[in-house]
Amino acid sequence: MTLELDHVAVLGETLEEAAAHAEAALGCPMLPGGVHPRYGTHNRLLGLGEGLYIEAIAIDPAAPPPDHARWFGLDDFSGPARLDKWVCHVPDMTKALEALPMAGTPVQLARGNLRWLMAVPEDGHLPYDGLFPALIEWQSPVPPGSALPAAGPRLERLIVAHPEAEALEALLAPHLDAPLVSFETAPRPGLRAELTTPHGRRVLQ
Template identity: 45%
Template sequence: MYLDHLVILANDLEAGVAHAEASLGLRPQPGGRHVRFGTHNALLSIGEGLYLEVLAPEPEAQHPGKPRWLGLEGFDGPPRLANWVCATDDLDEALDDAPFAGEPVNLQRGDLRWRIAIPADGRLPMGGAFPTLIQWETQPCGTCLPDRGCRLRSVAIQAPLAREALVAMGGELPDGRVTLTGADAFRISAEIDTPDGPRHLA
């Protein structure tokens, strides 16, 4: 398991993109639609195959009739960094060890194909302490984005179930830049080097 991308959630994609741009000084590029979940996104490389995703409901799309993914169902408030996603080479095996992470869903957008674990209620595994799991069946999305000069420096995650999540990960975090500590509520923030210097994203 290794860090794949970070997710900003927003109720409106343009507002989410503006939040990313205000934080980092760079505007994420248009991504695409996820018809199955009624969402669309924008993307920004943050180096070494990693990327930042801005995710929001698509106004023209009907509600999918089931909870939206990646914690978007019931999301409120201003746009914010709200999720972390880790890739695995074998999603089924990973879910055998962490069944609470969800059920595998097959998705495709253009030439990209991937499988992702989604809990039935659309919420984040362990309240966000445990990452969303993804398996790329094509070249990972992060390797297809232009290099804009951003490099992830660190990710700080605070969550009530931090200790339990660390146990579920075998006692080791998937990336040395990630810290996970206990807290009374879930929070995630990142430090990212940009062409204009280090920036904070939350």
Template identity: 40%
Template sequence: MSPAVLDHLVIAARTLEEGRAWLEGRLEVPLQPGGEHHRFGTRNALLSLGPGAYLEVLAVNPQAPVPPRPRWFGLDTPPLREGLEGGPRLIHWVARVETLRGLDLTPFGEALPLARGENHWTLTVPPDGSLPGGGVRPSLIEWHTSPPPTRLPDAGVRLLRLTLGTPDPDSLRVLLDTLRFEGEVEVREAPQAELSALLETREGLVTL
């Protein structure tokens, strides 16, 4: 199995407009249009983090019908909704694998075939829509078309380090070792699940 790598970061917001304004204000670069995720009733905007990774701002699409299953990334849960009242925030990350076949997906959820415009991929999503490991355990993605970073304009933003705090760091390290994960990810002990990303921009360093 080829090593897993970081595919993208997920920032959630109450509305896409609020999320875009918040992140563009922090990074001083424009986000690119994303699209709608009809299966989960969400929409996003995107930003390149270089040739191999990107960042998405994700929010519920108020014009979309309520999906028949819980939305992904915990967007339907009261704790996350209450947390977003304080503003957008980094909630999750996604690791890219060459193939999901042969992997034990028990810690990640079910593999769902998904599409948005020209993009086609398979993503692991827990049946209840919860954030795996409170957000620190990655969702896994297998792309069937070229990943977004291959088409996004380079905004000069790079991820220097993703820090994952968890009450059980050893288990998370074992999980990443099982995936043969390679990337700038630091796992540390924390009272509860928490994420922070250190980004390098043309204007200096920014922590999300």
């Protein structure tokens, strides 16, 4: 059972703030995404090539609030937009959750031609202050990372910083196959993506 990097997510109090934060950092416009009725959220996307992409996501003010916690801890998100989540795809969600039950419970989701399983904790909050990777199993032949046009930026490194980074790295090490991901012990949790773009080297955090 392996975890491979699928995408990273910029959260915002509004989708406009989340998208603007990513666009300002990378110098590229985000593309339209869609809505997620089960969680009352909506998104925009940006292809990074090599099967990777960036998602800007926020609560959709036009959607009725769900009767359960939203994913990615969005119910409690506040402050400036920021790179806040990383998502890994797995070939078999059942086996993934046997190995890493703290990732949540599987939820079947669909939008247009896309079908996927997502592991979501009951309270919406991932472990390690939200820096445990969200797990996804794509059930569509062409996931977004492969379907989105490459916009120019390329991910060079994703740094997962946390006071307990060593423990998180050790927990994931038997399963994680993501050479671009590194772990860094730091007093405050956070993500930092280092990318090359047509405008030079950029950092998204």
